[in-house]
Structures are given as C-alpha cells and as structure tokens.
Amino acid sequence: MALLDTIQSIKKRDPAAKSLIEVLLLYPGVHALIGYRIARVFYNIHFYFLARFISQLFRFLTGIEIHPGATIGKRLFIDHGFGVVIGETSIIGDDVTMYHGVTLGGKSLESIKRHPTIGNNVVLGAGCKIMGNILIGDDSMVGANAVVTKSLPPHSVVGGVPARQLK
Secondary structure, three states: OHHHHHHHHHHHHOOOOOOHHHHHHHOHHHHHHHHHHHHHHHHHOOOHHHHHHHHHHHHHHHOOEEOOOOEEOOOOEEOOOOOOEEOOOOEEOOOOEEOOOOEEEOOOOOOOOOOOEEOOOOEEOOOOEEEOOOEEOOOOEEOOOOEEOOOEOOOOEEEOOOOEEOO
C-alpha cells in the first residue's frame, strides 16, 4: 500500500506524469525507494553487508544512492534523481520533493547523528547540499545549488552559497 500511495502522490505532484504505470515503471526515484525499502529490512536485522550490497546495486541501476540506515518518511518524490546522495543518519519527513543532485551529507567521521533531518513538505532544489546534523523545518524550500550548513526554521525559503533567507 505504501508503494501505491507514493506513486499516486508523485503523479499528483509531477505534471509530466501521465499514468500510475508510467511512474511505477519509468521513474528511477521509485526504483531507488523500492531498493531502499528492501535494503532497510536487512539493515534493521543487522545484515549490514547485504543491506549495503542491495543499496549499491540500486545505486548502479538508478544513479541514486540511499544508505539503508537512513530513515525516510512517506511519499518521498525524487524527481529525475541522478546524483542524489542520502547519508546513513539522514531523516526525511513525509511529502518531501527532492530534485537531482541533492546531497544530504555528513560533516563528521564519528559514529553519531551526522546527517540532516528534513521536515515534512520540504522542497530541495536541484544540486543543493544539506550538510551536517541540522534540521530543515517543515514547509521549507531550499533553492537549486544552495549549500545549507545551519538549521532552518519552518516555512524558510533559502538560496545561495552559503544559503541565506530569501523570504
């Protein structure tokens, strides 16, 4: 049911999507999420090597790298997707839209929470980099190619390098 919910959500959010079957069969973000969900099962039972193997297989197939340790909410839409990297301790809320080239990266080599937390209903523009253990508040928008290294309150609109409030 979660897969169908995601596919229906993508069709509503993408004017280029003509049918549910098109989204299921032709959208690499959907394929990457399927691979992530499979890998996550093995990660949760501590079969780390198998989980990483599955995630790397789907990375090879889709160009989207999602670490199986990441936590992903409902209805994530990875549009176009190539070059997306979602780090191990990333947390992504519900109804997030993410464009190609987005990185949710870490700034530490320690075994701690080192990747960002993305709130609900957030839009991450193409090529943006969200780095470190920071929070992007609900209903925020991060502009294309922005570099965010500090937490953002809800309803933020940011862009630039380094990212700054635009609204």
